Amino acid sequence: MSLSRLTAVLLASIMPLSAAAQNAGDRVYTADQSSNTVSVIDPSTRKLLGLIRLGDSVPAALGPLYKGELLVHGLGFSPDGRTLAAVSIGSNSVTFIDTATNTVRGKVRLGRSPHEAFFTPNGRELWVAVRGENYISVVDPVRLTETRRIPVPDGPGMVLFNPRAPYAYVPSSFTPELSVIDTRTYRVIARVPQASPFSPNLAVSPQGDQVWFTLKDSGKVQVMQGLPPFKVTATLGSGPVTNHVALADTSAGNFAYVTVGGLNVVRVYTRDASPRLVATIPTGALPHGAWAAPDGRRVYIGLEAADQVQIIDTANNTVIGQVPTGQLPQALVYVPGAVRSGEGTANLTSLDSTRRTLTVTLTSRGTARATVSINPLGLVDLVQIVATGLSPDTAYVLRLSLPGGQTEDLAALTTTAQGGVTAQTIGPVKQILNAPQGAGQLSVVPKAGGAPVLVQTK
CATH class of the missing domain: 2.130.10.10 (YVTN repeat-like/Quinoprotein amine dehydrogenase)
Known part of the structure; x- marks a missing residue:
């Protein structure tokens, strides 16, 4: 095969990929x-x-x-x-x-x-x-x-x-x-x-x-x-x-x-x-x-x-x-x-930048962890938690700690046989978490009582 023919073949094989990538x-x-x-x-x-x-x-x-x-x-x-x-x-x-x-x-x-x-x-x-x-x-x-x-x-x-x-x-x-x-x-x-x-x-x-x-x-x-x-x-x-x-x-x-x-x-x-x-x-x-x-x-x-x-x-x-x-x-x-x-x-509408999601991570000393996303909905927020590595088939609660030592349980959580759980709830959470340092913190605690097993880190 001549050099010009080889070049043409190579270009033919490359051009469809480039065109597809830039369409x-x-x-x-x-x-x-x-x-x-x-x-x-x-x-x-x-x-x-x-x-x-x-x-x-x-x-x-x-x-x-x-x-x-x-x-x-x-x-x-x-x-x-x-x-x-x-x-x-x-x-x-x-x-x-x-x-x-x-x-x-x-x-x-x-x-x-x-x-x-x-x-x-x-x-x-x-x-x-x-x-x-x-x-x-x-x-x-x-x-x-x-x-x-x-x-x-x-x-x-x-x-x-x-x-x-x-x-x-x-x-x-x-x-x-x-x-x-x-x-x-x-x-x-x-x-x-x-x-x-x-x-x-x-x-x-x-x-x-x-x-x-x-x-x-x-x-x-x-x-x-x-x-x-x-x-x-x-x-x-x-x-x-x-x-x-x-x-x-x-x-x-x-x-x-x-x-x-x-x-x-x-x-x-x-x-x-x-x-x-x-x-x-x-x-x-x-x-x-x-x-x-x-x-x-x-x-x-x-x-x-x-x-x-x-x-x-x-x-x-x-x-x-x-x-x-x-x-x-x-x-x-x-x-x-x-x-x-x-x-x-x-016919497209613009993204409302005032409704940006706040994402926080809850961790433990072990392998358990959770991601919590807080989606602003106006006066309240949609709160979703996805947790893994917890004890199987166990009841927990997602808890919000408030100033002055008060707490509010946001959602009941029951893990699967694999120790995971996904749950959603609604509440005015983002404003509390975005307040000055120490104003609010999320955690996961056993429903039966005891110390938190997951604590908010960021």
């Missing part, structure tokens, strides 16, 4: 559960363009819900990138958003607490995992109607499709079983045991050979074959509050990026026959949603307790930037070609 029409979206918004980020500039407001913020949204959505949580997108599907677990709905104009073009009401949704590879159907029920809702995205229900075990957490074979994969959040559905017949053809019941998320490799699914309750991630016999090939101990997984094909190989909320890290594993941990990346507070750019150069991580998206460079597995979002970002997706012309900023 101003690509978008990163987060579903913001407390502010009931969808944050819109331009990955080429690493800037927040604005918010799509789907409902009032909590607590205003806690009244009679005559309009708007509540607890915006899940995200999916059409193969052409022109439609975003946002799932709201509080209003039992999926909202269809035009990505070019950031406007709602319709919504469908579903069963109790839908969690995540995704379009079929041909874009003709949207499948929604209705976690509060025992079925997948199949929705016609043009007629905006539910066309059928596919029975699965209680608590389906998510659904994704094999890009090269007629299979859909549905892990469960209540039943230790993952269902494989034949998309031609809408029937479950395989039931794969999960190591524990609570699986909120999964990812399917571009090659269609692997399915990775997370287990939030036991702090594991499992790998199974994407094709028959759908055998589980690996079970990895990722860490407490394992949330989402993103698969990235890079120039150095193929990897899985797993968010571990209890440790504030992202674990990176190889995707070969025997997956190995190759990196642990420190992040901000409570990493949750994750998605890789199509070229594999970047992985985007939503920080649930910091109202932020952090950007990981997969070449060196370091965080290279962050972008603010709405409150309590949950699911995150990267949508290539979402905007075909123009700036794509129409």
Whole structure:
């Protein structure tokens, strides 16, 4: 091969990656559960363009819900990138958003607490995992109607499709079983045991050979074959509050990026026959949603307790930037070609900088720790605690110490068999914690009495 021919071949292999990385029409979206918004980020500039407001913020949204959505949580997108599907677990709905104009073009009401949704590879159907029920809702995205229900075990957490074979994969959040559905017949053809019941998320490799699914309750991630016999090939101990997984094909190989909320890290594993941990990346507070750019150069991580998206460079597995979002970002997706012309900023609202989340850490002399996020809601705050490393199956309380020795118990906490707990409450907390030194402090104490086991450090 001549030098000029070799140069042309090398340029042809490099240019698609560069173009993909710099496409101003690509978008990163987060579903913001407390502010009931969808944050819109331009990955080429690493800037927040604005918010799509789907409902009032909590607590205003806690009244009679005559309009708007509540607890915006899940995200999916059409193969052409022109439609975003946002799932709201509080209003039992999926909202269809035009990505070019950031406007709602319709919504469908579903069963109790839908969690995540995704379009079929041909874009003709949207499948929604209705976690509060025992079925997948199949929705016609043009007629905006539910066309059928596919029975699965209680608590389906998510659904994704094999890009090269007629299979859909549905892990469960209540039943230790993952269902494989034949998309031609809408029937479950395989039931794969999960190591524990609570699986909120999964990812399917571009090659269609692997399915990775997370287990939030036991702090594991499992790998199974994407094709028959759908055998589980690996079970990895990722860490407490394992949330989402993103698969990235890079120039150095193929990897899985797993968010571990209890440790504030992202674990990176190889995707070969025997997956190995190759990196642990420190992040901000409570990493949750994750998605890789199509070229594999970047992985985007939503920080649930910091109202932020952090950007990981997969070449060196370091965080290279962050972008603010709405409150309590949950699911995150990267949508290539979402905007075909123009700036794509129409109908977006600005972020309210006065409602920045305050994040504090509670630690102990041992391995127990907790992250507490305080989201301002006006006169009161939404307080969320995620604690790990406590005694299993034990009752605690989240306590606020006030000036003069007074205390106020904010929330009752009962740990799981793994010693973890997540809880939410509402109260005027941020103002007290931001008062002069010594005015207020958070701790976790046994409900039965005794000294604090976790104490606020920052």
